[in-house]
Amino acid sequence: MGDTTLLPAVAVAIPLLASVLIPLVGRHENIREAVTIVAATAMLGSVLAMLPSILSGNQIALSLLPMVPGGDLALRVDAFGMVFALTAAILWLLNSFYAIGYMRSLQEHAQTRFYFCFAVAIAAAVGIAFSENLLTLFIFYEVLTIITYPLVVHAETPEAMKAGRKYLAYLLIGGVFLLAATILTYILTGTTTFVPGGFLAGSGSRLVLQVLFLLFMIGFVKAAWMPLHSWLPAAMVAPTPVSAFLHAVAVVTAGVFGIVRVAGWVYGMELMASLGLGTLLAVIASFTIITASLFALTEDNLKRRLAYSTVSQLSYILLGVSMLSITGMIGAMAHIPIHAFLKITLFFVAGAVIVSAGKECISDMKGIGRKMPVTVLMFSAAAIGICGLPPLSGITSKIYLAIGAVEAGMPVLLLVLIISAILNAAYFFPVIYTMMLDRPDDEHSLDRVTEPPLLMLIPIILTVVASVLIFLYPSMPFMDLIEIAIAEITGSVIP
Amino acid sequence: MTVIDHLPVLLIAIPILASLLILLVGWHDRRFCYPISLITVLSQFGAAIIIFLQVMREGTVAYHLGSWAPPFGIELLIDSFNGFILMVILLLSAATVIYARRSVESEIEPEKTVPFYVLFQLLVTGLVGMTITGDIFNLYVFLEISSIAAYALIASAQKPRAYVASFNYLILGSIAGGFALIGIGNLYVATGTLNMLDLARLLPASYELATVHAAFLFLVIGFSIKAAFFPLHLWLPDAYAESPSAVTVLISTVMSKVSVYALLRIVFSIFTTAYIFTSFPVNDLILFIATVAIIAGAILAIAQDNLKRLLAYSSVSQIGYIMFALGVSNQVALEGGILHILGHALMKGCLFMVAGLIIYRMGTASLKELGGLSKAMPISCAAFALAGASMIGIPPTIGFMSKYYLVLGALEADHWIYAGALLIGSLLAVGYIWRFIEIAYFKDNDHDEGHRQVRAREGPVSMLLPMVVLALLCLFLGIFVEGVMEAVTPAATLLLGGA
Numbered sequence: 001m002g003d004t005t006l007l008p009a010v011a012v013a014i015p016l017l018a019s020v021l022i023p024l025v026g027r028h029e030n031i032r033e034a035v036t037i038v039a040a041t042a043m044l045g046s047v048l049a050m051l052p053s054i055l056s057g058n059q060i061a062l063s064l065l066p067m068v069p070g071g072d073l074a075l076r077v078d079a080f081g082m083v084f085a086l087t088a089a090i091l092w093l094l095n096s097f098y099a100i101g102y103m104r105s106l107q108e109h110a111q112t113r114f115y116f117c118f119a120v121a122i123a124a125a126v127g128i129a130f131s132e133n134l135l136t137l138f139i140f141y142e143v144l145t146i147i148t149y150p151l152v153v154h155a156e157t158p159e160a161m162k163a164g165r166k167y168l169a170y171l172l173i174g175g176v177f178l179l180a181a182t183i184l185t186y187i188l189t190g191t192t193t194f195v196p197g198g199f200l201a202g203s204g205s206r207l208v209l210q211v212l213f214l215l216f217m218i219g220f221v222k223a224a225w226m227p228l229h230s231w232l233p234a235a236m237v238a239p240t241p242v243s244a245f246l247h248a249v250a251v252v253t254a255g256v257f258g259i260v261r262v263a264g265w266v267y268g269m270e271l272m273a274s275l276g277l278g279t280l281l282a283v284i285a286s287f288t289i290i291t292a293s294l295f296a297l298t299e300d301n302l303k304r305r306l307a308y309s310t311v312s313q314l315s316y317i318l319l320g321v322s323m324l325s326i327t328g329m330i331g332a333m334a335h336i337p338i339h340a341f342l343k344i345t346l347f348f349v350a351g352a353v354i355v356s357a358g359k360e361c362i363s364d365m366k367g368i369g370r371k372m373p374v375t376v377l378m379f380s381a382a383a384i385g386i387c388g389l390p391p392l393s394g395i396t397s398k399i400y401l402a403i404g405a406v407e408a409g410m411p412v413l414l415l416v417l418i419i420s421a422i423l424n425a426a427y428f429f430p431v432i433y434t435m436m437l438d439r440p441d442d443e444h445s446l447d448r449v450t451e452p453p454l455l456m457l458i459p460i461i462l463t464v465v466a467s468v469l470i471f472l473y474p475s476m477p478f479m480d481l482i483e484i485a486i487a488e489i490t491g492s493v494i495p
Numbered sequence: 496m497t498v499i500d501h502l503p504v505l506l507i508a509i510p511i512l513a514s515l516l517i518l519l520v521g522w523h524d525r526r527f528c529y530p531i532s533l534i535t536v537l538s539q540f541g542a543a544i545i546i547f548l549q550v551m552r553e554g555t556v557a558y559h560l561g562s563w564a565p566p567f568g569i570e571l572l573i574d575s576f577n578g579f580i581l582m583v584i585l586l587l588s589a590a591t592v593i594y595a596r597r598s599v600e601s602e603i604e605p606e607k608t609v610p611f612y613v614l615f616q617l618l619v620t621g622l623v624g625m626t627i628t629g630d631i632f633n634l635y636v637f638l639e640i641s642s643i644a645a646y647a648l649i650a651s652a653q654k655p656r657a658y659v660a661s662f663n664y665l666i667l668g669s670i671a672g673g674f675a676l677i678g679i680g681n682l683y684v685a686t687g688t689l690n691m692l693d694l695a696r697l698l699p700a701s702y703e704l705a706t707v708h709a710a711f712l713f714l715v716i717g718f719s720i721k722a723a724f725f726p727l728h729l730w731l732p733d734a735y736a737e738s739p740s741a742v743t744v745l746i747s748t749v750m751s752k753v754s755v756y757a758l759l760r761i762v763f764s765i766f767t768t769a770y771i772f773t774s775f776p777v778n779d780l781i782l783f784i785a786t787v788a789i790i791a792g793a794i795l796a797i798a799q800d801n802l803k804r805l806l807a808y809s810s811v812s813q814i815g816y817i818m819f820a821l822g823v824s825n826q827v828a829l830e831g832g833i834l835h836i837l838g839h840a841l842m843k844g845c846l847f848m849v850a851g852l853i854i855y856r857m858g859t860a861s862l863k864e865l866g867g868l869s870k871a872m873p874i875s876c877a878a879f880a881l882a883g884a885s886m887i888g889i890p891p892t893i894g895f896m897s898k899y900y901l902v903l904g905a906l907e908a909d910h911w912i913y914a915g916a917l918l919i920g921s922l923l924a925v926g927y928i929w930r931f932i933e934i935a936y937f938k939d940n941d942h943d944e945g946h947r948q949v950r951a952r953e954g955p956v957s958m959l960l961p962m963v964v965l966a967l968l969c970l971f972l973g974i975f976v977e978g979v980m981e982a983v984t985p986a987a988t989l990l991l992g993g994a
Binding site: 065066067068070073138139142143146150156160161168173176179184 | 827884887889890891895896899900902903906907914915918919921922925929933936937938974975976977980
């Protein structure tokens with residue numbers, strides 16, 4: 001059931017090609033930005049071109065290069081990878097427009113470096129989505145770590161450098177654990193190729209497999225589970241498009257994507273259950289969801305509050321995996337695109353406020369909604385979506401997660417979801433209140449504030465529209481893809 | 496016999512003649528030195544490729560000097576292992592010569608140019624000789640040729656510190672040479688032959704003799720000093736940091752690799768794995784020291800403030816990786832070790848070239864004064880970043896691939912703790928590589944009062960080109976590692992006593 005086409009490689013190669021062109025035309029800003037936009041469009045096109053085949057249940061395999069024992073450099077597009085790739089491709093295009101507006105409005109320095117790194121990062125993210133085996137995934141994962149570092153330290157201030165070191169320390173050490181886990185998997189089984197339903201069963205003692213899973217968990221530190229999360233708030237010193245796209249979508253999704261891959265395609269849900277790993281994940285995820293929400297309550301810096309919200313939301317995905325039930329898994333997978341679309345809106349708005357009003361702290365944003373009504377409205381909408389209220393998509397995945405919790409016989413997880421929903425509201429509604437209803441301390445301080453440039457405003461609106469559409473038509477294409485993915489790993493058809 | 500059949504001896508004879516020619520012609524006009532040197536090394540590189548292809552196609556190439564059959568005559572023996580090494584060292588030598596011209600012009604007094612190229616040529620001759628000889632005493636002779644040339648080249652920087660560095664190296668190098676000679680003497684006493692193949696055949700009968708144990712220890716310690724295997728590395732930091740940049744590139748890549756080659760050759764081809772596993776089990780000790788070397792070298796590197804010194808300590812750490820392979824001694828690990836000989840030569844060559852270029856343009860390699868360098872020298876800094884990523888072992892560079900093989904090999908041999916230590920230790924490389932990256936890319940001296948602003952320009956093409964080629968090789972040979980492994984795998988098999 002495999003199609004042969006070069007499209008997966010093309011999807012990775014387009015942004016790489018752009019990354020070569022961008023430094024070459026770096027002096028001509030308009031051409032440079034045109035390269036980014038054209039590449040983003042072309043990549044979205046190449047991903048969409050594969051969509052029909054994947055939706056009809058096919059997979060697209062493409063072996064690029066023989067490499068080392070343990071895995072070739074090989075790509076395989078399946079339904080779950082498509083979920084990630086499609087999310088990344090759509091949002092890269094929107095984010096590219098937004099980034100141009102943002103970077104130009106603030107007259108940021110080193111923009112060529114910025115766009116160069118961004119292009120390589122998206123190539124790595126798509127590479128992760130399409131990896132056929134652990135080794136390929138690891139290679140793209142490490143590239144993603146290194147190439148996002150210059151974006152984190154973009155400001156080049158001592159504070160940024162410090163954050164950059166932290167970022168690198170966490171992610172590179174995580175990378176070593178992932179490499180160790182990959183090699184160990186190879187030693188145990190003689191392969192690292194993902195198999196729906198897993199291939200580790202019976203290859204090692206209980207203890208070895210449990211330790212191996214822990215190695216994987218530490219390896220996927222990009223999922224920002226607590227207590228290994230502190231690189232993510234630190235990374236908020238980066239320019240907002242980086243925080244929005246990479247640190248709310250591509251990088252962190254790479255982490256949770258990896259964990260879901262390992263759970264579904266390396267271990268398999270039955271093995272996970274028999275090893276008691278579901279419980280471990282459930283503890284980690286519940287702890288992270290609640291604690292990160294509490295942290296978010298105390299943050300006055302909007303981007304950092306959003307970062308803690310991301311930490312918390314990512315663990316919803318882990319929570320879904322931990323239930324080891326079909327419904328829970330659907331919820332976990334669905335939460336990847338749903339959270340991505342919602343959270344990127346929130347970051348876009350945070351960036352828009354920085355551009356229009358120069359404010360980063362929530363306490364300074366009093367009454368800003370009067371001057372930027374559309375932007376703040378969009379923020380409110382996305383925040384409501386994160387809290388799990390209709391008519392935005394947030395509720396879709398949460399319903400699955402809630403049903404999964406009950407199905408799995410773990411009602412305590414339901415409690416976690418409810419507490420979290422309350423906490424979400426507790427850290428978002430004050431922000432909305434401050435922005436919309438509070439009076440500014442000084443009436444004239446907001447005189448010059450206006451809506452952000454259209455290049456930024458339109459992506460903000462479009463991401464919200466997308467979230468509404470996902471709510472209204474969940475099946476196209478994400479839920480359809482997820483159903484196929486679930487059918488693969490469980491070997492059964494969804495009721 | 497055609498010329499092709501005589502290529503092995505020409506590899507040694509031509510550079511010796513060339514060094515004499517350089518001396519004669521340089522007397523007349525010293526501008527001729529460089530082209531002669533360049534042509535010689537390039538033709539050697541070409542010959543190495545031809546020989547290597549021949550080895551891959553037809554198996555081991557043996558050449559009897561003066562047609563005297565071994566064990567009486569000296570034999571040149573090129574198999575899949577030293578054929579590969581030969582190609583690596585001549586590739587690096589060629590890159591160094593291209594790089595050397597401008598660097599020599601700025602660092603060596605004009606009247607010393609002629610002796611510089613003569614010695615340079617002799618150094619390459621000695622190293623090539625060490626690589627291709629099949630006679631262990633002959634190996635010692637070439638070792639001394641290359642060593643003496645190296646002492647003089649290091650001192651040619653003509654600074655007091657370079658004299659001290661050269662003198663220290665002279666002392667330790669002579670001890671190393673003495674040790675090697677004693678070891679060779681012991682082997683001759685035990686077996687009555689100096690031919691390596693003969694030795695390997697005759698030695699098993701005497702595996703339990705104290706003479707042989709002593710020979711093994713003397714040889715291993717002697718060549719460990721030359722290879723700067725921790726803790727016998729004390730000569731290395733000064734020698735690398737104080738010598739002229741072109742010399743640093745050559746001794747840090749070619750010379751150190753040939754010493755490691757000699758060590759591997761002696762341990763595996765003469766003594767064989769049977770000896771080091773059962774008769775004289777030193778594997779675990781070497782593995783332990785190698786792991787310490789990896790970590791200690793990296794920590795020492797992090798503490799340096801001078802770029803060249805930092806890279807020198809990094810070499811101490813990186814030699815540890817190759818010795819790690821020797822300690823594990825299985826197929827996969829040795830493949831990793833041999834791959835790392837190539838990989839480390841490429842990346843360290845590139846990094847030292849960048850350091851040399853920085854000295855060429857800025858007159859200093861002190862990290863404090865290099866803030867914001869990437870704006871002035873973007874290509875060099877990008878080359879550094881790429882080779883540095885390979886040093887850390889970021890995939891898909893060649894540095895990652897060798898690390899991967901080493902860890903895989905260690906795990907196959909059930910050395911779990913060492914494998915973990917290697918992985919963690921490799922992260923320490925981030926510590927020293929990133930010191931430069933942070934300073935060069937993300938620190939602007941414009942904001943810092945009291946620092947002088949970087950006003951350098953990008954280097955001349957003849958220095959940039961070899962550097963960029965090496966950096967790109969780090970990346971592409973990593974991506975296309977499968978092709979490289981086709982040459983490396985037979986070499987590792989050969990060392991372990993296979994076909």
